[in-house]
Amino acid sequence: MPRTSDARERLIASALELIYQRSYAEVGVQSLCERAGVKKGNFYYYFDSKQDLLVQALEMRSQELRRMLAPVFDKDVPASSRIETMFKQIYFDQKSYKNKTGQVRGCLFGNLALELSTRDERIRKRVDAIMQALMELVEETLKELIRTGELPEIDTTASAQAVVAFLEGVILFAKLRNDPELILTLAKVAKSITLAHHEQSQSFEDIV
Amino acid sequence: MPRTSDARERLIASALELIYQRSYAEVGVQSLCERAGVKKGNFYYYFDSKQDLLVQALEMRSQELRRMLAPVFDKDVPASSRIETMFKQIYFDQKSYKNKTGQVRGCLFGNLALELSTRDERIRKRVDAIMQALMELVEETLKELIRTGELPEIDTTASAQAVVAFLEGVILFAKLRNDPELILTLAKVAKSITLAHHEQSQSFEDIV
DNA sequence: ACTATAGTTGACCGGTCGGTATATGTCAAT
DNA sequence: ATTGACATATACCGACCGGTCAACTATAGT
The missing domain is CATH 1.10.357.10 (Tetracycline Repressor, domain 2)
Structure with a gap:
């Protein structure tokens, strides 16, 4: 079955944007979800925890860095x-x-x-x-x-x-x-x- | 009237210790007070806000740095x-x-x-x-x-x-x-x- | 002993925190 | 048409957030 939702990607993008600009502690799961247009209950379908999201976002961003460098x-x-x-x-x-x-x-x-x-x-x-x-x-x-x-x-x-x-x-x-x-x-x-x-x-x- | 309480100093010391080890966002006023042995209501007798405490703690710490250097x-x-x-x-x-x-x-x-x-x-x-x-x-x-x-x-x-x-x-x-x-x-x-x-x-x- | 003030206390405010439980909606393959 | 995975939504949890407030106590200076 193909992926039919980009909610995961939107959440990662939101995390990168918000955590980068503010900080990890200051950005709540709620604001992450609001920016991504995802309901909070749905967040935990894609990620085990806020920490898990950060780990995956970090992976994404490190690839961006590699591409940039x-x-x-x-x-x-x-x-x-x-x-x-x-x-x-x-x-x-x-x-x-x-x-x-x-x-x-x-x-x-x-x-x-x-x-x-x-x-x-x-x-x-x-x-x-x-x-x-x-x-x-x-x-x-x-x-x-x-x-x-x-x-x-x-x-x-x-x-x-x-x-x-x-x-x-x-x-x-x-x-x-x-x-x-x-x-x-x-x-x-x-x-x-x-x-x-x-x-x-x-x-x-x-x-x- | 002379000062008869060192609660202010204890709060600053707690802030330096906890914020240094964790982060500003992660340390709540409550935990600051617990460590200093001060009730939360009393915190706002000495400081206008959590930010205000940090400013004053920063002042203290910068003097420590000056002394150390x-x-x-x-x-x-x-x-x-x-x-x-x-x-x-x-x-x-x-x-x-x-x-x-x-x-x-x-x-x-x-x-x-x-x-x-x-x-x-x-x-x-x-x-x-x-x-x-x-x-x-x-x-x-x-x-x-x-x-x-x-x-x-x-x-x-x-x-x-x-x-x-x-x-x-x-x-x-x-x-x-x-x-x-x-x-x-x-x-x-x-x-x-x-x-x-x-x-x-x-x-x-x-x-x- | 009195009094002014420094200091302390606990209850309370609306709001947010990370996380969970659960019911339901959607769609493709069979 | 049914199944089952993918996906979404709502409501809720206890704890904690920064901050306020009025009532209280302890004490130093007179």
């Missing part, structure tokens, strides 16, 4: 500009949302990481896995730069971690200031992060 | 090691909390920045101001390093911004992984961030 980390874009391009891509994303709604909503995964990491182990693990996947894209890029001699032999895992942490921090500030331009301003700093690890406990003079 | 940014610690020392200090803070409770709680201001920036303008402004103050400590450090020739002439405002953004990103990951060691690992990357801005649109080779 695919051209950025594609083989035909030079490795040396991928990370900066990623920052720019995220900048455009945040900016277009601000143009629509007046608000910078930040990174859904970052938002949920801080809201739910200490409260919901299942969500924590999913968000962690998504971040891990992003880090692997960055790490692959770094490895390629080492292969081509554009980067020295550094700890690619730690450096990729640092780049993604910086990205999340930058997005946090963009949300706090409600100013997407900040992402663009700080994007160029990102590449310097990759150079830190092989310098160990060097003083500033040694680097300069 | 004062020795780090003191004149008798060399400017070249202040930023790294700040990371270490925050590492110890997060680690001691994890030893007590089993959880990395992250940065209260970062948590609230992501949870409430789009929802509560008053809180947003307060958190922004606190972040700004931290950035100024970092910026003063950078200026001193330039004065002593340990750093080239860079855009200190943007670099300080980048350092604090990185810090917040690192803390976010520590919370997501529930692993404070991450802060220590990534601390050494911080200094390289300050070197990025005067490199403009340089390629990786130019830096290496």
Whole structure:
């Protein structure tokens, strides 16, 4: 039997929209249903719980992220500009949302990481896995730069971690200031992060 | 007439504890009162609203932060090691909390920045101001390093911004992984961030 | 001892929370 | 035409939400 209802999809879309803009705790099942045009009793036909909906919405959104980042980390874009391009891509994303709604909503995964990491182990693990996947894209890029001699032999895992942490921090500030331009301003700093690890406990003079 | 009750202080302490560990939306006035040993009706004798309590708690916590960071940014610690020392200090803070409770709680201001920036303008402004103050400590450090020739002439405002953004990103990951060691690992990357801005649109080779 | 005020209390408000139970409507394959 | 899965709807649960209020008690300063 074919699916004949898109209520599930509408609920996931509503969850993505509302939880992204507000927060998980602040968005009730009721408002989710209202936005999706679904009666509350019907909600639990499609999802075991509010948490279950979030898990499935997270899956959807992580695929969106993958799709958005695919051209950025594609083989035909030079490795040396991928990370900066990623920052720019995220900048455009945040900016277009601000143009629509007046608000910078930040990174859904970052938002949920801080809201739910200490409260919901299942969500924590999913968000962690998504971040891990992003880090692997960055790490692959770094490895390629080492292969081509554009980067020295550094700890690619730690450096990729640092780049993604910086990205999340930058997005946090963009949300706090409600100013997407900040992402663009700080994007160029990102590449310097990759150079830190092989310098160990060097003083500033040694680097300069 | 002198103050004869510490209920206000107990409520603020409870708010700091509970909101830090859970989130603003998830912690109700009721649970706040239970922890502080105060009846709910009494809560509104001391605070206009739950939001009002958070504002005042934020004030308290920002003073704690200032006190915690004062020795780090003191004149008798060399400017070249202040930023790294700040990371270490925050590492110890997060680690001691994890030893007590089993959880990395992250940065209260970062948590609230992501949870409430789009929802509560008053809180947003307060958190922004606190972040700004931290950035100024970092910026003063950078200026001193330039004065002593340990750093080239860079855009200190943007670099300080980048350092604090990185810090917040690192803390976010520590919370997501529930692993404070991450802060220590990534601390050494911080200094390289300050070197990025005067490199403009340089390629990786130019830096290496 | 009195009194003004600081502090406390419990009952109550309308509304929402996540979740459940159950009856019914819809449609395709047999 | 009947079956059975898909799908929707209504009504309800106890608990909790942030917030209000009038009545009360405890105490410090006189």
